[in-house]
Each structure stands twice: as structure tokens, then as C-alpha cells.
Amino acid sequence: MNLELTKAEEKVMKILWSIDKGLIRDVVKEYEEPKPAYTTVATIIKILEKKGFVGRKPIANSFEYYPLIERKQYTNGYMRSFVKNYFSNSFKNLVSELSSQEDLTTEEMEELITYFKNKIDDKKKK
Structure with missing residues (x-):
């Protein structure tokens, strides 16, 4: 689809x-x-x-x-396509681009780090 x-x-x-x-x-x-x-x-x-x-x-x-399609399914597909087309299919490149933006505050970067640490911990538990 x-x-x-x-x-x-x-x-x-x-x-x-x-x-x-x-x-x-x-x-x-x-x-x-x-x-x-x-x-x-x-x-x-x-x-x-x-x-x-x-x-x-x-x-x-x-x-x-x-x-017929859930919002989350659409969003996931859209994001994967976006990352593929604009960031060489690399989420690391996307995060790198976002973090290099001057309007991203230190607090927002810390929130991202915390978010990813929690995701890593969740994946390790599985």
C-alpha cells in the first residue's frame, strides 16, 4: 500500500x-x-x-x-519513508540533523537522551 x-x-x-x-x-x-x-x-x-x-x-x-488504516500505522510508514528519502534510511542521521538545529534547547536534547535510554532499557528486557 x-x-x-x-x-x-x-x-x-x-x-x-x-x-x-x-x-x-x-x-x-x-x-x-x-x-x-x-x-x-x-x-x-x-x-x-x-x-x-x-x-x-x-x-x-x-x-x-x-x-481502514490506523493513524499510528500511517505515521510509522510516513516516517520510515521520510527517513529513507531524506536521511539515507538512517534514523541516526535524522537525530543528528535535529540536534544540530540551533533552536533545539539543551532541555529538549536531554529529554531525547532520556527517551532513548528508556527505549534501550525496554529492548534489553525483552
Whole structure:
């Protein structure tokens, strides 16, 4: 499955993840002003169906749409693709780039170190 979404597709998925399921009008209702046209959202949902991200079931004279992929699954796939395409498939290169940014505070770097130490300890216990 291609895990890359356009910004518009990603917006619809974020809405569906937050509401779990809904009609097109329910998705449109969740947008901030100016809201997109109903037909625009319908087109995006149709594309997401073809990509395998969204399923549907008939409800009266319409369809109820729901995510077929979990947010975490999408995020993991997106991050792996991002690291592969921009950091030579190396998380070390990503962290190195982030840590070299001048706006990263010492406290944030210490939080990262603590986070990774805890992850290492968890993996060693398995």
C-alpha cells in the first residue's frame, strides 16, 4: 500500500480518525472556515477509497465512511519513508540533523537522551 497522502487527503484522514466514521457531510462539518465544497471532500474520499485508506458501508441513501488504516500505522510508514528519502534510511542521521538545529534547547536534547535510554532499557528486557 502506498502510504503517501497529499495534504488534502491527510486532512480528511485526520478528520476520519478523530470521528471514527461518518458521512461526507460529517467530514465537511469538521473543517474550519472556509469549508471545502461537499463535492471536493467526496472526490478526496473516493481517492482514499482507491488507495485503500477508507472503507464505506451503505446508510439509507448514502454511505458511511471509516478509516481502514490506523493513524499510528500511517505515521510509522510516513516516517520510515521520510527517513529513507531524506536521511539515507538512517534514523541516526535524522537525530543528528535535529540536534544540530540551533533552536533545539539543551532541555529538549536531554529529554531525547532520556527517551532513548528508556527505549534501550525496554529492548534489553525483552
